[in-house]
Amino acid sequence: MSNQTTDTHVYLFGTCLIDLLYPDAGMASIELLQNAGIQVIFPPAQSCCGQPAFNSGFRSEAREVARKQLDCFPKSYPVVVPSASCAGMMKHHWPELFEGNRDEERAYEIASRVYELTEYLVDRLDYQPVDKGESTTVAIHSSCSALREMGVADRIEKLVGGLQQVTCVEQAYKSECCGFGGTFAVKQPEISGAMVTEKAASIRDTGAERLISQDCGCLMNIGGAFEKQGEGPECQHIAEFLLERSNGS
Amino acid sequence: MDHKLGEEVNSRFGKRIGEALADPQIRRNFRNALDGVMAKRAEQFPDPDELWQLRNLDKAIRANSLHKLPQLLEQLEQQLTDNGIQVHWAVDGEEANKIVSDILDGRGVKKIIKGKSMVTEETGLNHHLEQLGYEVIESDLGEYIIQLAEEPPSHIVAPAIHKSRLEIADLFAEKFPDIPYTDDVDEMTHSARLILRKEFASADAGISGVNFAVAETGTLCLVENEGNGRLSTTAPPIHIAVTGIEKVVEKLSDVPPLLSILTRSATGQPITTYFNMISSPRKEHELDGPEEVHLVLLDNGRSAIREDDELDATLRCIRCGACINHCPVYVRVGGHAYGTVYPGPIGSVLEPQRLGIHEAGKLATACSLCGRCGEVCPVKIPLPQLINRIRAESNEAASDSTVRGHNSLRNQKEVLTWKLWSALYCSPLLYGLFTRTATVLRVLAPSKLGAWTRYRKAPKPAARSLHAMAARKGVDHE
Numbered sequence A: 001m002s003n004q005t006t007d008t009h010v011y012l013f014g015t016c017l018i019d020l021l022y023p024d025a026g027m028a029s030i031e032l033l034q035n036a037g038i039q040v041i042f043p044p045a046q047s048c049c050g051q052p053a054f055n056s057g058f059r060s061e062a063r064e065v066a067r068k069q070l071d072c073f074p075k076s077y078p079v080v081v082p083s084a085s086c087a088g089m090m091k092h093h094w095p096e097l098f099e100g101n102r103d104e105e106r107a108y109e110i111a112s113r114v115y116e117l118t119e120y121l122v123d124r125l126d127y128q129p130v131d132k133g134e135s136t137t138v139a140i141h142s143s144c145s146a147l148r149e150m151g152v153a154d155r156i157e158k159l160v161g162g163l164q165q166v167t168c169v170e171q172a173y174k175s176e177c178c179g180f181g182g183t184f185a186v187k188q189p190e191i192s193g194a195m196v197t198e199k200a201a202s203i204r205d206t207g208a209e210r211l212i213s214q215d216c217g218c219l220m221n222i223g224g225a226f227e228k229q230g231e232g233p234e235c236q237h238i239a240e241f242l243l244e245r246s247n248g249s
Numbered sequence B: 001m002d003h004k005l006g007e008e009v010n011s012r013f014g015k016r017i018g019e020a021l022a023d024p025q026i027r028r029n030f031r032n033a034l035d036g037v038m039a040k041r042a043e044q045f046p047d048p049d050e051l052w053q054l055r056n057l058d059k060a061i062r063a064n065s066l067h068k069l070p071q072l073l074e075q076l077e078q079q080l081t082d083n084g085i086q087v088h089w090a091v092d093g094e095e096a097n098k099i100v101s102d103i104l105d106g107r108g109v110k111k112i113i114k115g116k117s118m119v120t121e122e123t124g125l126n127h128h129l130e131q132l133g134y135e136v137i138e139s140d141l142g143e144y145i146i147q148l149a150e151e152p153p154s155h156i157v158a159p160a161i162h163k164s165r166l167e168i169a170d171l172f173a174e175k176f177p178d179i180p181y182t183d184d185v186d187e188m189t190h191s192a193r194l195i196l197r198k199e200f201a202s203a204d205a206g207i208s209g210v211n212f213a214v215a216e217t218g219t220l221c222l223v224e225n226e227g228n229g230r231l232s233t234t235a236p237p238i239h240i241a242v243t244g245i246e247k248v249v250e251k252l253s254d255v256p257p258l259l260s261i262l263t264r265s266a267t268g269q270p271i272t273t274y275f276n277m278i279s280s281p282r283k284e285h286e287l288d289g290p291e292e293v294h295l296v297l298l299d300n301g302r303s304a305i306r307e308d309d310e311l312d313a314t315l316r317c318i319r320c321g322a323c324i325n326h327c328p329v330y331v332r333v334g335g336h337a338y339g340t341v342y343p344g345p346i347g348s349v350l351e352p353q354r355l356g357i358h359e360a361g362k363l364a365t366a367c368s369l370c371g372r373c374g375e376v377c378p379v380k381i382p383l384p385q386l387i388n389r390i391r392a393e394s395n396e397a398a399s400d401s402t403v404r405g406h407n408s409l410r411n412q413k414e415v416l417t418w419k420l421w422s423a424l425y426c427s428p429l430l431y432g433l434f435t436r437t438a439t440v441l442r443v444l445a446p447s448k449l450g451a452w453t454r455y456r457k458a459p460k461p462a463a464r465s466l467h468a469m470a471a472r473k474g475v476d477h478e
Helices: A016-020 A023-035 A059-070 A084-097 A104-111 A117-124 A144-149 A153-161 A189-204 A216-229 A238-247 B009-021 B024-044 B048-067 B069-083 B093-104 B118-123 B125-131 B141-148 B165-175 B185-202 B228-234 B252-267 B302-306 B311-316 B344-355 B357-365 B372-376 B383-395 B412-426 B428-440 B466-472
Strands: A009-012 A039-041 A079-081 A114-116 A136-140 A166-169 A210-213 A234-237 B085-090 B111-114 B135-138 B205-208 B212-214 B219-224 B238-244 B274-278 B292-298
Touching (some): A016 A023, A016 B428, A023 A234, A059 B412, A079 A084, A084 A144, A114 A117, A117 A238, A136 A153, A144 B372, A153 A166, A189 A216, B093 B238, B118 B292, B135 B141, B141 B185, B219 B228, B219 B238, B219 B252, B302 B311, B311 B344, B344 B357
Parallel strands (some): A136 A210, A210 A234, B085 B292, B238 B292
């Protein structure tokens, strides 16, 4: 771990979900990094890490889409991903997906410089969040990928914990999956529905004003349940939340 | 239970899930029981470094056993035979059942007492013996309860975990009208103990499972809490142990680290109340113990699983149930929803291989890949990775796949969907067109998205994509 980073540039991999549904989270990620003095490159040819097909058992389709992304990061800059789930796919499953394949070496090399956003902020930038906002109460939901696959869930806690005006409250069964799981929500909608219904209730019970996460997939799932039920805190990606707090609005 | 475990798994899975989710009592029972067992396990592993080291050690022990499986099984057979234990080999469940009934045949056996054994659930041994006219009595309290209720186990360690205390009290009241009603756990346990004592004393044969079979010494290890395992294997004149071939370990010194992690992972106990090491039948000068001991070693698809370099990790399993206890799907649907002998994450990996993808491959869809199972597995089976692999075997197996029924869940509609998806996300031109269209026409986005919107509102495309916003803000593109 280095807090005196020599990084001058990073690539931002925006993820397909953020691209289409939550671009503000992507822009906030870019702005946070730029404000910290990092030159951000957004390769326009990027689309998706391939995870949806990979987790559905369609590995050759996943591989073809992932292969296109390999061309997006030609220089040795870190690849920052504002989603632990997509970062986990790139870091842990790309090498597996390209095993014995002509692109294996390239996949390994890129995987070695993939960072989830909060991981990058804390580990590489020693990012000190600034809080100019009003006092507020938030609950944090870390994705399963952040908690277990990437093991970076303590970074979001540290970042939010560094905001003086923000109080964190903890929901019951905090580390339990929200039930999204990509195509799991489609293939097993009733189980997924039961999971998100309980997750939404446990978060609502905390009385938090906002729910913060490092993954938009979870926020889409839990936030969608709040909307359906007609009550629940506002959902926000950590990048937007940090940016908003630093701007004081 | 509407029919035999392991049959029509795929076709009835959806219906069973629906029924389980609609039963609030079941969901409460599982949640309460599993909350307790997860907390107890966590208390047993206060030091993450110690746990990490122990998991690595136990993984290595189990991997070594599987690597040397053929030679260890030969050594085990030799040692057991030298110790006076008779060894039998069964390719499948039917053969195992026949071996057991052949041993019992013509010996005047009427009553058989059983210690807990998941492998005999796999073979349907009780049913087989009952058809031949034997009386079979389960002696593990949980197994006894579900035998009374005529249900299969819903958990591999705690078979009656789906029942609350009050449901068990009602069951006892129904089955034993002479015993005064009580819902006190200790009193109910006492009643069961009195009943079972008589059965142990009068049983003509005992059947048990095995936790570890030590090749070096020819020792069968049995882990239990109630003493029923010891009584089943020592009181009757004949003891038959039935186990899967993967349960062999090389050395006696392999046992303590496995036992230590097994009991802590399974029930959160530092050690179980009983740990039996069975090394021979009764010897001439000894006063008790069975006159003969048999071991039935069952393959039932295990050798085939061992052929695959990734899926062979399935066989490392020591049946602690930790993956099941920590699964957010299992806690909601319970064990019976799976329709198989082994439920939960390990079941979703093992059963599609054992029964074939065409029979049980759909189990692997009931997983959000949350990773909890892999995190707690004491022998580091990468369960999420293997579940993902089963999904690939279901749809797009490699040409050299050895998994039974591979590609049998492949359907043209889904294949086409992923082909289109791939074409779209591989082409920056098409992808750009797609996001521009979706964002511009966002008001036309459907508000109903099948089952998704039964529980949630549908997400709407943003007014501009991140690609468009980044370009507009002049973010560097190379």
